[in-house]
Amino acid sequence: MIHFKNVSKRFPDGYSALNNIDLTIEAGEMVYLTGHSGAGKSTLLKLIAAIERPTSGSISIGGQNIAQLKPNAMPFLRRKIGFIFQDHKLLFDRTAFDNVLLPLQISGFDNKLVAGRVRAALDKVGLLKKEVALPITLSGGERQRLCIARAVVHRPAILIADEPTGNLDAAYAKDIMGLFQSFNQAGVTVLISTHDAALLEETKCRILELEQGRFAA
C-alpha cells in the first residue's frame, strides 16, 4: 500500500529531516511510528499525503508514484487518505456536523444524501449529541475525536494520525487507540505516530522507530 524507496527530505534551510528511508506498509496493516520529537515522524507522514515533497527517492501509494504526481491529481490522492493532524485543523466558524461534512462536500456529494454518513461518523466517535456544537466549546479530547470523525467520514483506504494522543490523559488515549483498532479491523491501513511509550507496550502491531531521520536498528 505504501512504499518508500531511498527517500530523503532536506528542508531549504539545510535541515535534513529524513535520510535514505526504505519502508513498506501492506494494505490492512496497522503500524506505529515512534521516536523523539524532531526525529522526522511528522515529515514522514506528510510525505505520504504529498503535503511535503521528497528531496530524493520515490514514494508510491497504492501503486501510484506520488513524486511524479501532477498538481491537479494531488486532491484525488488526498481523498484516499484520512489525515488526523497534530494541531487538529478544525474550522472554528462551523459546527461539528459541518466540519465532518467538509470532506464529503469536497468529494462532490449532495448534502442531503450524506447527512446519515456524517452522523454515523459522529456516532462512531461518540459525538452525535454534539453535532451542532462549535469546536471552541469542545474539550481537547472531543476535538481530537471530531478530527477523527472528519478523517474517516469519506471512508479512506489509509488513515494517518500524527500524535493523536498528544495532550490527552491515559484513559482518553486508550479510547482513541481503540477507535483506530476498530477502523483497522474494518480493513483500513492505519499509520500512527506517537511518543507515548505506554501505548506501545500493549500493542502487537509493528513499531517503526525513527532516530535522527533514519530507522533505528
Added chain:
Amino acid sequence: MIKAWLSQHWRVFIFTLKRLVSTPVTSLLSIIVIGIAFSLPAGIYILTENLQKISGQTVGSPQMSLYLKLSANENDINEVRQQLEENEQVIRYQFVPKQVALQQLQQNSSLADVASGLKYNPLPDAFIVDAQDSTTEALKQLQITLQERPEIDHVQFDAVWVERLNALLGLGRTVVLLLAILLSVAIIAVMFNTIRLQILTKQEEIEVSRLIGATNSFIQRPFLYFGATQGLLGGIVALCIIMFSIQTMNNELTEIGRLYTLNLHLQQLSTGDNVSLLAFSTWLGWLGARISVASHLWQIEPK
C-alpha cells in the same frame, strides 16, 4: 453526475447569497459603487442615443434641392426625372417648374415688387429630393452623383449642421467608450480587493480544504460566484439609477417641450441594452474575482 454537479453549483450560489446578506453594509456599499460606476457610461450612452433620435425627428428625412441649368429643356428634365426614379437613395421627389417658382415668388409679399419688375423669369426648374439615408456620407455620395449630370447646375443641401451633430455624437460615443474602459478597470480593482480580503479571512478554510483533497476549482468557486453575483447586483443598481434619472428628466423635458411645441422625450434603454449591461457587469465581477483568486490562492499552501 450532472445532477450532483448542478446541486454543487446551486449550493455555492445559495452560500454566496447568504454571505452577501451576512455582511449587509459592506455588500451594499460595493454593490452601489459598481452600480454608480456603470450608470455613468451607460447614462451618457443613452443620452447620445436619444440625441440622435431627437435630431432625426427634427430634420425629418434629409432634403436636397436640385437646380437645373436655365437652358434645360423638356428632354433634360425627363432625363433627371428618370435618374431620380432609378436611384435607390431617393424616397420621393417633387418637380418645381420655373413658372411655379416665379408664381411663388410673386405671392411672397415682401418680394412681390421685385418679382413683378422682372423682364423674364430668372428662376431655373428645380427638383426637391427626399433622400433615404440620413448619414452624411450617403448624402454626399448622392450629391456627387447628381452633380455629375450636365443638365444640373447646382445641388444644394445643408450638410454642415448634420455633420456637426454627427461629430458631436461621435465625440459622445468616444467619451462613453473611454469612461466604460476606465470604470471597468475600477470595478475589477474593487472586486480584486474585496476578494483578496475574503481570501485572507478564509485562509484557514482554504488550507484545510486543500489538505483534505479539495481541487482548485472547488476552492475558487465560492469566490467567483461572489464576484459574479456582486457584479450582477451592481448592474441592477445601475439600471435602476438610469431608469430613475430618465424618468425624472422626462418630467422636465415634457414641460420644456410643451413651451417649444416639440415632443421631447428620452427613451429608456432597450431590453437588449439592459441584458448586455447586466451580462457585462456580471462578467466584470467574475473577472475581478478570477484575477484576485489567481494571484492570491497559490500563496496559501498547506503546512
